[in-house]
Amino acid sequence: MRKKFSSIDTEGMLSIKKINREKSLLFIDDSAGREAIVPIFDLLKILNEQGCLKDNGFFGYDTFQSVFTWRYASEKMRSVFSVLYERIEIPGRIWVAVAKVQSKHGIISTAQYEDIRDTINGIINSPESLDVLLRSLELEKEFDHDVIATKEAFAELCKIGGGVIHHGLTSxxxxxxxxxxxxxxxxxxxxxxxxxxxxxxxxxxxxxxxxxxxxxxxxxxxxxxxxxxxxxxxxxxxxxxxxxxxxxxxxxxxFKGAVGTSASYKEMLEGKGITAQQFEKEVLEELDxxxxxxxxxxxxxxxxxxxxxxxxxxxxxxxxxxxxxxxxxxxxxxxxxxxxxxxxKGSSAMAHKxxxxxxxxxxxxxxxxxxxxxxxxxxxxxxxxxxxxxxxxxxxxxxxxxxxxxxxxxxxxxxxxxxxxxxNEAMINANLEKFGVFSATESLLTEMVNKGINRQEMHDIINEVCKEAW
Structure with a gap:
């Protein structure tokens, strides 16, 4: 399971190291390095008043939020669809898997792959993942392309392999x-x-x-x-x-490229002794x-x-x-x-409800x-x-x-x-006693037909009697 980590630094005064979402608690360090545990909403209120949330890519309660963000759904399902997971963690895992297979077949160097692997794996599940996300959002304003922005946010931290991340891929x-x-x-x-x-x-x-x-x-x-x-x-x-x-x-x-023909992979793999289909198979195996x-x-x-x-x-x-x-x-x-x-309560007005x-x-x-x-x-x-x-x-x-x-x-x-x-068995039994007697008419009708009486004539008689009883 992924751990829930986040980080934010407010003018060097506060550092949030870990979030316990289930108990709505934050684990923080203050400027003196002292650890503290505070309720999330208390701290968010303070940060929102100081304007720190929006400055750090967060949203306060003075703007629209989806009810699914806080009211409906489990934390586990929200986590699966979270921005960090969808934009940082899984794309990072995919780029690592691609780089591993590329290194195996001599498309990139071992040093480049190890740099990509160690850097990205070190970021995933750590407080630094939020920093990479915020950098990606910042770069997207420049590139107007989310995948390129995230790729570049990772590449800036990969000093050896950064230049080959996403090699051969389309977004x-x-x-x-x-x-x-x-x-x-x-x-x-x-x-x-x-x-x-x-x-x-x-x-x-x-x-x-x-x-x-x-x-x-x-x-x-x-x-x-x-x-x-x-x-x-x-x-x-x-x-x-x-x-x-x-x-x-x-x-x-x-991994099939821009229009599904694997053309870019065929060029990348030329002379490497492996087909685009074999390359794809190996990467998919890495990703299960x-x-x-x-x-x-x-x-x-x-x-x-x-x-x-x-x-x-x-x-x-x-x-x-x-x-x-x-x-x-x-x-x-x-x-x-x-x-x-x-x-x-059932009603603010009708106390009997x-x-x-x-x-x-x-x-x-x-x-x-x-x-x-x-x-x-x-x-x-x-x-x-x-x-x-x-x-x-x-x-x-x-x-x-x-x-x-x-x-x-x-x-x-x-x-x-x-x-x-x-x-409520008492009410179930009461309703059964009240209405159940009428259901005996079906057995009565069957028995009368078995004795040679015209079914429809008997149906009409029973129906009229029941109408009076109702």
Whole structure:
């Protein structure tokens, strides 16, 4: 696992060495070298008042922030889509892997490779990574090109090998493989959470074996069903999603150059006794990454569409389950309810109200996001022209992280809901007693037909009697 490090120096007075994000604590050194532990928000408030945050590439609370930055999603998922990881750590790992294979085949010297390896590996996971990021952002203002900016930020620190970083590559050879690594890691997080939610559903089924509740069709009383059987329906949908996730194999672009023909690699490798395809294979093995055999300048956007279709399907499964829980917790049923805090309130005005089903409501609200974003992925797979245009570039920075962050928050929320779901057996039994008697009419109808009575005539008689009873 990556450690969470950051560094910032405010006029030589303060140095932040480490961040514990889970406990919202900063480990700092003051100007006298004394260590201290302070709450993040206390320090951020001071730094923001002094104007230090923006000067160092941070953003305060006086400007827009995405709710996914602080309100929704887990720290682990945010970390996967973090700027440091996407712009510094993974690109750095890719450049090291490329340099290693290039050194092996005499394209660059051993000294150049070792310099690139030691410098970049020393930066990754260290406080210096933030300095490299800030330098990259500064250089981007000059180059108007993020990959060149990051490459140059690394190159400035590689005194021997800096001049050969990115040799033979086009930008998308790094960017698209970076994206593939991120997607694979994000899907691995989602897989674990699907499995955890499924295990909770199975446990709640086992705990409630023998509990029978009223079944409802068209929101009208139908027939009794086992309560675990209702939960099994939700589990079955999620199990389908899990199988779909496991069948989706994320691939990178590989190393195929500006239009996918590997032309630049063929020139770089001329006389080296290795083909462009063999070179690509060796680098991919270093990265533990598979790649598409055919691409243009970018990775196949069809893959993005498949990922968003998967996330959309998952969000649909959870939406249905969450919405049913909301319905069953309504005042006219009250068969289940979300776990709530002791002092949780349902209304600031209506003191009689019980806690609202805010967790399942939030899950339903967030579940709409992957569904809607899937449409953008469809357009991105369709609109770019010929070997590459930038129709997709800007929106991909938004929709892909947000789709994952939304799903991540939904899972964390629903895991808590299902784990602590309150099952009101008294109300379940009361509803069953009130409506269950009507379900006997189906057995009655079957028995009468078995005795030779016209089915439709008997159906009409039972129906009229039940109308009067209702």
């Amino acid at each position: 998308m050879d790094n960017v698209n493989n970076t994206e593939a690594i991120i997607l694979a890691e994000a899907l691995a997080i989602i897989e674990l959470k699907i499995r955890k939610l499924l295990s909770i559903l199975v446990r709640r089924m086992d705990e409630n074996i023998g509990l029978v509740c009223m079944g409802w069709t068209h929101l009208a009383a139908a027939e009794p069903i086992p309560f675990p059987y209702r939960l099994a329906q939700y589990a079955y949908d999620l199990f389908d999603d899990l199988k779909s996730l496991n069948s989706l194999k994320i691939k990178g672009k590989g 990454l598979d790649a598409f055999k055919i691409t243009n300048q970018t990775i196949r956007r069809k893959q993005d569409l498949k990922v968003l279709q998967l996330l959309s399907n998952i969000s649909q499964s959870i939406y249905r389950m969450a919405r049913d829980i909301r319905l069953l917790s309504a005042s006219f049923l009250m068969e289940v309810s979300e776990p709530s805090k002791p002092k949780q 019980l806690p609202n089903p805010i967790k399942t409501e939030k899950s339903c609200s967030l579940a709409l996001i992957p569904f809607v974003l899937e449409q953008i992925a469809w357009l991105n797979a369709s609109l770019p022209m010929l070997e590459r245009t930038l129709d997709d570039s800007a929106n991909r920075r938004i929709f892909m992280p947000e789709a994952f962050l939304a799903i991540d928050k939904i899972f964390d929320t629903m895991i808590r809901v299902l784990d602590g779901l309150v099952i």
